[in-house]
Amino acid sequence: MRDVLEDLIGWWQAGETVGMGTVVATWRSAPRPAGASMLVGPDGTAVGSVSGGCVEGAVYEEAKDVVETGLPTLERYGVSDDDAFAVGLTCGGILDVFVESISRESFPELGEVAESVDRHEPVAVVTVVKGPDDRLGRRLVLWPDRASGTFGLQRLDDAVAADARGMLAAGRTGILHFGHDGERRGDDLELFVNSFAPPARMVVFGAIDFAAAVARVGAFLGYRVTVCDARPVFATPKRFPDAHEVIVEWPHRYLQAEVDAGRIDERTVLCVLTHDPKFDVPLLEVALRIPVAYVGAMGSRRTHEEREARLVEAGLTKEEIGRLSSPIGLDLGARTPEETAVSIAAEIIAGRWGGSGERLAGIEGPIHRTADR
Numbered sequence: 001m002r003d004v005l006e007d008l009i010g011w012w013q014a015g016e017t018v019g020m021g022t023v024v025a026t027w028r029s030a031p032r033p034a035g036a037s038m039l040v041g042p043d044g045t046a047v048g049s050v051s052g053g054c055v056e057g058a059v060y061e062e063a064k065d066v067v068e069t070g071l072p073t074l075e076r077y078g079v080s081d082d083d084a085f086a087v088g089l090t091c092g093g094i095l096d097v098f099v100e101s102i103s104r105e106s107f108p109e110l111g112e113v114a115e116s117v118d119r120h121e122p123v124a125v126v127t128v129v130k131g132p133d134d135r136l137g138r139r140l141v142l143w144p145d146r147a148s149g150t151f152g153l154q155r156l157d158d159a160v161a162a163d164a165r166g167m168l169a170a171g172r173t174g175i176l177h178f179g180h181d182g183e184r185r186g187d188d189l190e191l192f193v194n195s196f197a198p199p200a201r202m203v204v205f206g207a208i209d210f211a212a213a214v215a216r217v218g219a220f221l222g223y224r225v226t227v228c229d230a231r232p233v234f235a236t237p238k239r240f241p242d243a244h245e246v247i248v249e250w251p252h253r254y255l256q257a258e259v260d261a262g263r264i265d266e267r268t269v270l271c272v273l274t275h276d277p278k279f280d281v282p283l284l285e286v287a288l289r290i291p292v293a294y295v296g297a298m299g300s301r302r303t304h305e306e307r308e309a310r311l312v313e314a315g316l317t318k319e320e321i322g323r324l325s326s327p328i329g330l331d332l333g334a335r336t337p338e339e340t341a342v343s344i345a346a347e348i349i350a351g352r353w354g355g356s357g358e359r360l361a362g363i364e365g366p367i368h369r370t371a372d373r
Contacts, residue, residue, distance in 0.1 A: 001037045001125070001194060002117065004048035008039055008102065009114045016042040017103040019063025023050050024074070024129050024192040025175055027094040035173045035194050040064055050097055051077070062099045072100035072137040074129050074190075098129040098192060100137055109141040109148045113196070116143065120198040120224075124168040126160055130190035132180070142168065151189075156182035164193045171197035171267055199224040200293070201264065204243070205251040205283060206273035207234035210298065213341035214271055216242040221345060223269065228254050230279065252282035259290055268292040269348050271328065275299040281310045288320045294348050296328035303327075330357045 001008065001022060011018045019040035023032050038048040038056060040063035050059055055077045062075060078094035102110070116123040126140040128151060140149045140157060142164055150157050159182040167174065173195045180188040202218040204211045207229035218225040219242045228247040229235035235248045247254055251274065258264050270287050274280045275298050284307070287295045299307065304326045311321050329343030330350065350357050 001035065002196060004037050004039050005114055005117060007041070007047045009110065011039075011041055012102065012104060012107070012110050015104060017067055017101050017106075018042065019067045019099065020102050021050050021059040021063055021075075021097045021099045022192070022194070023095050024098045025096040027078075032095070033173075034175075034192075038063070040067070051095065055095075055097070059097055059099065062097075066099050067101045070101060072098065072129075074098050096129075098127065100127075106137075107139065109139075112148070113141060117196045122168050122195075122197050124164050124196065125194045126164050126176075127192050127194070128189055129175075129192045131188060135180075135189065140164070144168070153180075153182060156180070156189075158182070159184065160191060164191075164195075167193050168195045168197060171195055171200065171265075200267035200269070201226065202269045202271065203228060203255070203258075203264075204271045204273060205229065205255075205279070206275070206298075207231060207236075207239065207246075208273055210337045210340055211271075211273050212240050212242070213337035214273065214344055215240050216338075217341040217345045218242075218269075218271075219244070221349075229274075250282075251279055252286050255283060255286045259286070264290060264292060266291050266293060269294040270296070271344060272297040273328075275303055277307065277310060280307065281314060284311060284324065285314050285316065288316060288323050294325065294351055295323055296325040296344060296347065298328045299326065301327060325351075 008018060020037055022037045023034050026034060032049060032051055036050050038046065038050045038059055040046055040060055046060055049056060062073060066072060075097050076094065077097065113123055113125060122144060124142045126142065128135045128138045135151055138151050140147060140151060140160060142161055147161055156178060160176065160178060163176055174193060176191045176193055177187045178184060178189045178191065200223055202223035203226045204214050205228050207227060211227055215225045215227055225243045226245050226247060227235065227240045227243045228249060228251050230250045232248045235246050237246050240246050270292055272280050272283060280297060284297065297307065308321060325347060329340060330346045332343045334340045334343040349355065356363065
């Protein structure tokens with residue numbers, strides 16, 4: 001819903017009713033992830049996408065029907081039968097799309113949700129997408145410290161809220177299964193948790209030309225990018241226009257302060273581009289001991305060997321040093337700062353989704369991966 005929220009909130013504020021289809025689950029090479037949404041406005045305008053163009057026509061018609069009837073529906077699209085081309089999903093994937101009508105009456109909390117998203121405050125929208133008619137489409141909106149809405153049973157609300165807040169804290173969107181009475185062992189209800197967590201962070205250490213390119217690519221990928229360097233003459237917003245913030249501070253002090261403040265989490269990626277021992281060794285002592293998604297350090301193989309020896313002297317374990325990606329990036333033959341930034345981004349993406357970094361033309365299996373395969 002994040003990708004269509006601006007249009008959705010505009011119609012909602014005007015008192016209009018909008019049809020919305022949301023991807024709630026995917027298998028194999030589905031083209032869009034869970035949470036991707038498509039709107040059908042009151043004037044028939046289509047906004048957003050659930051499949052990159054494959055099944056939009058079918059979802060469009062479903063959304064119009066749902067607005068007329070007021071009855072939400074869960075539809076599955078795939079290529080497992082002779083009707084595959086009727087809906088157009090020819091990529092080999094399967095996706096479940098929940099189609100519902102959105103209005104001030106059906107979703108009174110939408111304004112608060114939009115405000116939280118705009119302020120980068122965590123909020124999750126939990127919707128019953130499969131279950132008995134009296135609960136289908138019901139919603140529970142969750143913030144870290146409060147909730148709005150109900151599924152009709154306090155025990156169920158409490159159980160779902162506990163699990164969904166855990167997903168929100170991890171920035172995960174996906175499906176939960178519960179019994180109608182709130183038992184986690186049941187599967188009477190299928191609930192979609194759409195997590196709107198603050199953007200994951202990318203912290204780039206070292207105010208060099210390569211850092212400017214990495215910051216640009218990081219922002220393009222959706223990270224909130226910080227550039228940090230201890231030298232004020234180089235660490236300036238003018239040199240890093242794509243960074244969300246530029247910090248003048250010793251890198252290890254800044255990172256430790258951010259950790260202590262709770263602003264570094266398991267989605268954070270750290271790119272150490274200083275390749276200067278007085279900066280990167282103290283920094284890596286902190287970075288390799290905290291739970292983050294990625295730690296990469298720039299430098300030649302000789303620099304890496306010398307850095308590794310210093311880290312051993314500093315007391316880091318073999319397992320801690322093993323978390324370091326150094327030399328940073330994938331082997332793309334990169335030369336320029338921009339090419340190097342692509343190489344670094346490719347390694348981050350491969351690590352996130354379990355990619356091999358090989359050419360797709362030379363391997364078999366699904367193109368789109370989930371984090372656990």
